[in-house]
Amino acid sequence: MAEVTMAVAARSDVGRARTMNEDAFSVADLETGAEVQFDSGAHAFDLSERGVLLALSDGMGGHSAGEVASALVLESLRLAMAAPQGDGAIEHKIEAAVRGANTKVHEAAQTDGKRGMGATLTALAVHAREAYIVEVGDSRAYLLRNGRLRQITRDQSLVQFMVDSGVMTPEDARTSNRKNVILQAMGLGDDVRAAIGRLSLRRRDRFLVCSDGISNSMSDDELRSLLADHDPETACTKMIDLANERGGKDNLTAIVAHVAGLGLDLPAQSESVTSTIEVLQEYQPLPGGPPAVAAPRPAPKLEAAVAPPAPVVAEPAAMAAEPAVVEPPAPAHLARWAIVAAAIVAVTVAAWVAGGLLHK
Numbered sequence: 298m299a300e301v302t303m304a305v306a307a308r309s310d311v312g313r314a315r316t317m318n319e320d321a322f323s324v325a326d327l328e329t330g331a332e333v334q335f336d337s338g339a340h341a342f343d344l345s346e347r348g349v350l351l352a353l354s355d356g357m358g359g360h361s362a363g364e365v366a367s368a369l370v371l372e373s374l375r376l377a378m379a380a381p382q383g384d385g386a387i388e389h390k391i392e393a394a395v396r397g398a399n400t401k402v403h404e405a406a407q408t409d410g411k412r413g414m415g416a417t418l419t420a421l422a423v424h425a426r427e428a429y430i431v432e433v434g435d436s437r438a439y440l441l442r443n444g445r446l447r448q449i450t451r452d453q454s455l456v457q458f459m460v461d462s463g464v465m466t467p468e469d470a471r472t473s474n475r476k477n478v479i480l481q482a483m484g485l486g487d488d489v490r491a492a493i494g495r496l497s498l499r500r501r502d503r504f505l506v507c508s509d510g511i512s513n514s515m516s517d518d519e520l521r522s523l524l525a526d527h528d529p530e531t532a533c534t535k536m537i538d539l540a541n542e543r544g545g546k547d548n549l550t551a552i553v554a555h556v557a558g559l560g561l562d563l564p565a566q567s568e569s570v571t572s573t574i575e576v577l578q579e580y581q582p583l584p585g586g587p588p589a590v591a592a593p594r595p596a597p598k599l600e601a602a603v604a605p606p607a608p609v610v611a612e613p614a615a616m617a618a619e620p621a622v623v624e625p626p627a628p629a630h631l632a633r634w635a636i637v638a639a640a641i642v643a644v645t646v647a648a649w650v651a652g653g654l655l656h657k
Contacts, residue, residue: 301560306339306529307552310537313545319356319363320508320550323371330379339529348424351552355436355508358414366402366416370483373398388493388577395491402484415482432492435479437512441503446521447570453480493578499564502556510547514540529553
């Protein structure tokens with residue numbers, strides 16, 4: 298089989314404002330289940346021989362519970378993904394692994410001191426010429442290809458829903474005091490539905506998997522430059538250093554991977570990321586599932602706690618191969634979307650007041 302290789306580096310930092318790091322990451326050989334330890338430098342993989350898992354989890358709960366949740370998510374996912382494949386499609390194995398990890402966290406969260414803990418999950422399972430993308434929550438994965446940066450996950454968050462609905466601009470979403478509200482997380486309910494996509498790899502693809510401490514601290518242009526201009530280890534270090542220079546308000550984690558080898562085609566200039574990614578499973582809200590989760594900033598001061606019943610709404614697409622260009626609804630529909638979004642916000646506020654939401 299023709300050569301396909303990947304160089305990976307990863308780094309995590311507590312940041313400047315937190316006393317505990319509730320982020321966790323795992324880079325593992327899926328043939329053996331063995332984790333790679335990153336004291337320094339990058340690790341090289343031969344993707345023609347075995348698969349590799351790049352996974353990140355951002356815990357929520359406080360008092361060490363968030364740290365426990367993120368560690369449980371990654372350990373359970375890694376062991377399940379390293380188990381024999383069997384006859385089913387790999388996306389079914391991924392779905393089962395995510396649900397198993399969710400169960401582990403949910404069961405652990407029933408004990409004193411850990412009640413209500415949860416975590417995000419963003420992962421890439423890479424093998425030969427494909428990468429499977431997994432998303433629960435709002436940690437992110439990006440792809441740099443042909444000099445263009447694309448977010449290949451879609452945040453499962455309140456503000457992303459409002460952007461998709463046409464009632465909030467992406468610029469407003471970046472500064473909204475509600476951007477800490479996510480629509481699902483690992484461990485908060487007895488079931489979870491991950492968004493899963495499959496991406497065809499191209500030579501010179503560069504990936505970033507990061508927690509929101511990184512993505513909230515710098516622009517897409519800055520991320521693009523850091524990925525384009527540096528090797529994986531240097532890119533990770535510079536991202537974390539820059540986020541800390543800007544206050545280090547959250548935990549900071551970055552995994553950077555460079556793909557190479559003659560076993561992959563170079564991307565055509567006219568080829569879009571969209572044409573090389575397939576959505577296998579979309580995120581949909583679970584009936585009777587957990588409420589929206591407030592993470593990572595404290596809730597704003599509230600003036601009232603009156604909320605109408607939660608509306609039934611259509612959720613946005615779960616995977617975005619390229620940043621969505623959302624056309625605003627026609628004027629006749631704008632008011633309807635505004636009412637829906639306002640109702641969701643009101644429900645979220647009521648949950649905040651009731652103390653039912655978590656903060657990372």
